[in-house]
Amino acid sequence: MFGVVLTTTYTILLVYVLWRAKSVPLLKHRFSRRSLIGLGIVTWAVFFLARILGHQGTSIIAGVIEFAGMTLLGSVLLIATVLFVVDLLTLFGHAFSRWTPLLYGWAMVAGVILSGIALVQGFRAPAVVSYAVTLPSLPAELDGKAIVAVSDTHLGAILGERWFAKRVNEIKVLHPDLLVFLGDIFEGHGGAPTDLPALRQLAVPLGKWFVEGNHESHQTDAAIDLLELAGLRRLDNQWAEVVPGLVLSGVNDLTNHKRRHLDGDPLGRALANRPKGATVLLSHTPWQANRAAAAGVELMLAGHTHGGQIWPFGYLVQTVYPLLAGRYDIDGMPVLVSRGVGTWGPRMRLWNRGEILKITLHAPQLSKRT
Secondary structure, three states, X not given: OHHHHHHHHHHHHHHHHHHHHOOXXXXXXXXXHHHHHHHHHHHHHHHHHHHHHHHHOOOXXXXXXXXXXXXXXXXXXXXXXXXXXXXXXXXXXXXXXXXXXXXHHHHHHHHHHHHHHHHHHXXXXXXXXXXXXXXXXXXXXXXXXXXXXXXXXXXXXXXXXXXXXXXXXXXXXXXXXXXXXXXXXXXXXXXXXXXXXXXXXXXXXXXEEEOOOHHHHHOOHHHHHHHHHOOXXXXXXXXXXXXXXXXXXXXXXXXXXXXXXXXXXXXXXXXXXXXXXXXXXXXXXXXXXXHHHHOOOOEEEEOOOHHHOEOOHHHHHHHHOOOXXXXXXXXXXXXXXXXXXXXOOOOOOEOOXXXXXXXXXXXXXXXXXX
């Protein structure tokens, strides 16, 4: 269903861009209507092949096709956005009609420039964003422990094992005491890695943990087994006492639970009968933060939103996920929502690049002294 919606949206945006392109003087004089229609057919076909062949394939060719199709998706979105701004300012060509064709041309140039910037940002290494968080129930002996949180790597045809190995090296430099993956580790279709040696060789004192994201529902059990072979422990709507006084709780993706109308209460299960101490909740989707705070969770870590990934898409994403990116305070509980390390679809980001979170935990009595 989502693929149908995405393809329909892309088709509408592409038709809109080509419709406005035929009004641009430079393009109108150099390209016939038939040429523009042919360009549109080729552009649409590349995107369609990316969705069908590239998205499911495992070869280098499949990866190239998917990259090309997804880049077209992001670029058409940005070009259409700038063109729509011109339409709004000119009342869809009824005002400043003399200048409107020229404005359409400059809008297309601006869209191409924005697409280039987004590509550069998408290829940049993720930033390390540091937070200091005081947990009321954290024992003094755990003060200064560091959690490194990684979300949305989307390993697949576009982002592969070599890219992931570089991210693991960046994590290693941060010297985490605890490493957590917040879901969507895999893209969930073709091109999944067959081994994660860098992650397997990374030693973390308090362990490596993960929760499932919505894309893991598309993945085979072999991929989950691969994570466990790399030393990751899964939190399947459950908690684990990492050390006395620090509890790590994790829920499976809440969007899958809602979409599939599954029975049960994942959050309730993940928090039930846990021991005393500071509880850190891992949830791929930044939902039910109020419930978590009311249940005594002292820190919630989430991802999924990508911070909108490509402006202005974030405004639409925020209507569904009000906690879009960054730090929030929900009834006294800090919620940290990651923009993610990788990208979904286009390897493009506008305006912020990806991020790895480093969270330093503090005990209340020691944080007061500092």
